[in-house]
Amino acid sequence: MPYPPYMEESIRKLEASRQRRMKEEIPLISSDERDIIVRKYHPDYRETGKRKLLLGPNKDETMPEELANQLEGNSRVDPDKVDLSKIGYDVDVLIIGSGGAGLSAALLAQENGAKVLIATKLRLGDSNTIGAEGGTQAADRPNDSPVLHYLDTMGGGHFENVPELVWAMARDAPMAIKWLEDLGVNWDKETDGSMRELELAGECRRRVHSCKDYTGLEVMRVLRDEVRCRDNIDYIEFEPAIELIMDDEGQVAGAILVNLETNELSLVRAKAVIVATGGLGRLHTQGFPTTNHYGATADGLAMAYRVGCSLIYGDSIQYHPTGAVYPLQFVGILITENVRALGGQIINIDGEQVACNLEPRDILASFEIRECTERHKGITTPAGNVGVWEDIPLIDMIHGEGTIARRLPSLVHKFSRFNIDLIHEPVLVYPTLHYQNGGVRMDANSATEVPGLWVPGEVGGGVHGRNRLGGNATLDIYVFGRRAGREATRYAKEVKLGKLTLNHVRQWQKELEWLGIVKERPFSPMLLPNYARQPSDYLADLYTEKLQSGLVKLA
Amino acid sequence: MAEAEVAEKVRMLDIYIMEKHYQVPEGLTIQTALEYCGYRLIRGCGCRGGSCGACATVYNFTHDPTLRYGLACQTAVELDMCVVQIPCFPTAKPIYDIKKLRPTVDQVLGIYPDLATCFGCNNCTQSCPQDIEVMDFMSAALRGDFPAVTAESFECVMCGMCAARCPQGLSPYNIAMLIRRLHGRYLLPKSKHLEEKVKEIEEGKYDAEYEKLRSTPMEELRHIYDERWIEPK
Numbered sequence: 001m002p003y004p005p006y007m008e009e010s011i012r013k014l015e016a017s018r019q020r021r022m023k024e025e026i027p028l029i030s031s032d033e034r035d036i037i038v039r040k041y042h043p044d045y046r047e048t049g050k051r052k053l054l055l056g057p058n059k060d061e062t063m064p065e066e067l068a069n070q071l072e073g074n075s076r077v078d079p080d081k082v083d084l085s086k087i088g089y090d091v092d093v094l095i096i097g098s099g100g101a102g103l104s105a106a107l108l109a110q111e112n113g114a115k116v117l118i119a120t121k122l123r124l125g126d127s128n129t130i131g132a133e134g135g136t137q138a139a140d141r142p143n144d145s146p147v148l149h150y151l152d153t154m155g156g157g158h159f160e161n162v163p164e165l166v167w168a169m170a171r172d173a174p175m176a177i178k179w180l181e182d183l184g185v186n187w188d189k190e191t192d193g194s195m196r197e198l199e200l201a202g203e204c205r206r207r208v209h210s211c212k213d214y215t216g217l218e219v220m221r222v223l224r225d226e227v228r229c230r231d232n233i234d235y236i237e238f239e240p241a242i243e244l245i246m247d248d249e250g251q252v253a254g255a256i257l258v259n260l261e262t263n264e265l266s267l268v269r270a271k272a273v274i275v276a277t278g279g280l281g282r283l284h285t286q287g288f289p290t291t292n293h294y295g296a297t298a299d300g301l302a303m304a305y306r307v308g309c310s311l312i313y314g315d316s317i318q319y320h321p322t323g324a325v326y327p328l329q330f331v332g333i334l335i336t337e338n339v340r341a342l343g344g345q346i347i348n349i350d351g352e353q354v355a356c357n358l359e360p361r362d363i364l365a366s367f368e369i370r371e372c373t374e375r376h377k378g379i380t381t382p383a384g385n386v387g388v389w390e391d392i393p394l395i396d397m398i399h400g401e402g403t404i405a406r407r408l409p410s411l412v413h414k415f416s417r418f419n420i421d422l423i424h425e426p427v428l429v430y431p432t433l434h435y436q437n438g439g440v441r442m443d444a445n446s447a448t449e450v451p452g453l454w455v456p457g458e459v460g461g462g463v464h465g466r467n468r469l470g471g472n473a474t475l476d477i478y479v480f481g482r483r484a485g486r487e488a489t490r491y492a493k494e495v496k497l498g499k500l501t502l503n504h505v506r507q508w509q510k511e512l513e514w515l516g517i518v519k520e521r522p523f524s525p526m527l528l529p530n531y532a533r534q535p536s537d538y539l540a541d542l543y544t545e546k547l548q549s550g551l552v553k554l555a
Numbered sequence: 556m557a558e559a560e561v562a563e564k565v566r567m568l569d570i571y572i573m574e575k576h577y578q579v580p581e582g583l584t585i586q587t588a589l590e591y592c593g594y595r596l597i598r599g600c601g602c603r604g605g606s607c608g609a610c611a612t613v614y615n616f617t618h619d620p621t622l623r624y625g626l627a628c629q630t631a632v633e634l635d636m637c638v639v640q641i642p643c644f645p646t647a648k649p650i651y652d653i654k655k656l657r658p659t660v661d662q663v664l665g666i667y668p669d670l671a672t673c674f675g676c677n678n679c680t681q682s683c684p685q686d687i688e689v690m691d692f693m694s695a696a697l698r699g700d701f702p703a704v705t706a707e708s709f710e711c712v713m714c715g716m717c718a719a720r721c722p723q724g725l726s727p728y729n730i731a732m733l734i735r736r737l738h739g740r741y742l743l744p745k746s747k748h749l750e751e752k753v754k755e756i757e758e759g760k761y762d763a764e765y766e767k768l769r770s771t772p773m774e775e776l777r778h779i780y781d782e783r784w785i786e787p788k
């Protein structure tokens with residue numbers, strides 16, 4: 001599906017302005033100007049699609065409606081029907097989720113002497129991590145330092161980040177990269193072994209480590225292989241956790257799992273539990289399509305909330321400025337930020353730059369939304385979606401022919417399947433739901449407010465403030481995954497578990513009843529979105545509704 | 556809008572899912588077509604973006620029996636397509652300690668002795684949804700050319716199709732996995748600046764500077780941030 005003629009027309013304008021734009025430098029806006037544009041255009045600041053929580057630790061705080069429903073959901077288990085004496089697995093450390101955070105935690109827990117069980121929703125390693133393309137930050141070049149990394153991260157997060165968490169991440173970063181190198185990750189390097197690093201938006205040094213544009217895949221393959229090679233780590237696939245188990249001392253002491261294919265429940269007793277369930281893209285907040293994997297449904301947030309953990313910045317969502325808009329089959333998928341780092345500019349229908357291509361994500365997303373709504377300078381696809389161009393061919397003009405093919409093979413390959421040649425043609429982009437900036441409140445070892453529970457990775461919050469910089473999420477998961485694995489094991493060696501109980505679930509259901517909202521709330525955690533067309537769905541939905549709703553069914 | 560009206564605008568395609576006939580609108584992937592037909596996926600669906608290999612699918616056409624292989628999330632449905640997903644295929648996964656290995660062919664053959672039985676039928680290459688020259692990297696493996704194996708297998712999503720089609724029961728994707736790890740750990744030159752930075756951090760070189768920033772008032776911190784030097788590209 002090459003571009004239809006009317007879109008080609010706009011591409012001609014973009015080509016005509018290329019020579020001029022190569023020299024055109026649009027300055028970055030100041031941190032004060034940032035606050036203004038974000039408040040006006042960023043989806044987080046829309047008034048619709050949100051509501052106040054009625055119960056739980058964050059009662060009275062406003063959250064996206066879809067998340068609020070999950071947090072206030074009904075338990076999937078009836079505590080009176082679960083026999084807590086029938087323990088299926090008895091382990092030191094239970095890890096829920098098998099993305100980068102979960103597997104890093106598993107390896108460190110095992111190394112420190114724990115017997116580990118990983119329970120995961122899909123296959124081992126199916127996660128957001130595996131889709132990461134751009135790379136991972138770490139200040140390891142001579143002109144860089146963890147302090148600069150700290151400063152960039154704080155600024156990117158509008159200085160609302162929890163400083164101790166940011167420092168933990170920036171400080172451990174080079175160690176995490178080294179750890180992965182030793183496990184056999186093929187980082188992009190020069191022939192002398194020095195890392196080939198990119199500077200993503202909001203970063204004052206080149207600091208992003210990549211493995212072509214398959215960074216998450218490469219790391220995930222290695223972590224998964226290593227987990228499979230180790231004694232004392234078991235894993236169960238297609239068996240997500242649906243509720244945490246506590247003991248009568250108020251400690252988290254295990255989880256209930258469900259076999260997705262047979263619906264059979266099994267109980268895990270664990271001295272320590274690490275919830276590493278990742279993000280919430282599949283909730284489609286504000287009706288956006290998403291880059292996230294199929295299982296990114298906020299399960300960990302819902303389970304942790306029910307045992308009394310509070311969220312920090314639960315209302316803050318990252319809409320990545322470069323989600324694909326065309327062809328229809330690719331709506332919402334990610335165009336890696338490396339494209340911008342390599343010089344790809346964001347261009348409107350007339351061939352003009354929309355903003356500096358190195359603005360942080362929330363800022364650029366806000367500019368794009370302004371361009372496509374208020375200014376009407378977007379390009380509309382035949383399916384009715386709007387976007388602006390990302391000028392990829394410019395990269396070869398800046399860095400020399402062959403750069404795109406060498407640095408962005410995954411992207412070029414994906415679009416070539418649909419007869420779009422990204423070496424010579426731009427790609428149409430619009431913000432897409434990418435990342436949960438906030439999450440469960442935690443300390444610098446990922447420990448929550450509730451004993452026995454750790455939350456490394458995207459499920460945890462505070463590190464990124466209200467906006468995450470590119471390359472900091474995959475760093476976050478290795479750093480905090482490793483810390484959590486180590487700490488949970490130390491704790492597991494000392495803790496004495498009491499009698500197992502599901503009283504927190506009973507209490508929760510009572511509160512829902514008291515509020516009279518049992519029937520209005522869904523069961524949670526969601527586990528998987530339901531994209532299967534129901535008999536009542538009209539074909540019309542696919543083509544007539546706007547991005548805001550219709551495409552959710554496709555993404 | 557009534558269904559009939561829309562149907563005039565949107566071309567409907569006949570497809571066959573596990574030999575059962577359905578009609579779906581043009582413009583879907585195999586994955587969204589399955590969902591359009593009412594399937595609620597559990598297996599055979601992962602990142603939905605072409606990176607994880609969960610949705611390997613075999614397909615052909617009513618008029619052309621030649622088998623093709625694709626990722627369901629990356630392949631457009633076409634008229635008269637017959638699709639079957641293969642979400643899982645049994646293979647043996649040997650256990651090893653990467654820290655104790657050497658990057659040699661002997662070492663790889665020790666772990667995967669059957670590698671030597673590859674007779675170059677090329678089924679693996681033909682079955683790769685990522686268009687990887689699988690057979691080429693298998694012969695590179697036997698030659699001990701590990702950089703070539705790494706480069707050629709780099710787009711591997713480990714979907715298992717090559718193993719499913721190998722008449723010798725080999726598992727090319729697992730073999731490449733081992734070799735890529737050997738390459739990353741032993742053959743790529745180590746990064747000196749990384750090692751130096753790790754050492755500096757462990758010695759606490761940056762702690763004082765951080766403490767200072769930590770206690771800087773917010774207004775000043777914002778100023779330091781706005782004024783910081785940004786390395787040119």
Ligand SMILES: Cc1cc2nc3c(=O)[nH]c(=O)nc-3n(C[C@H](O)[C@H](O)[C@H](O)COP(=O)(O)OP(=O)(O)OC[C@H]3O[C@@H](n4cnc5c(N)ncnc54)[C@H](O)[C@@H]3O)c2cc1C
Nearest residue numbers: 097098099101127128129134135241278457458471473474
């Ligand atoms: C397409 C894409 C590209 C990205 N690119 C980059 C990048 O270049 N750089 C960067 O820094 N960041 C990037 N990110 C963000 C980053 O990849 C993620 O934030 C990060 O990998 C999250 O890791 P995680 O381990 O916390 O969660 P995930 O990797 O999502 O893992 C969560 C795991 O938990 C499992 N799970 C969920 N619910 C349950 C349950 N109830 N029971 C059991 N298991 C469960 C999931 O199946 C999965 O295995 C990208 C994200 C996406 C989606």
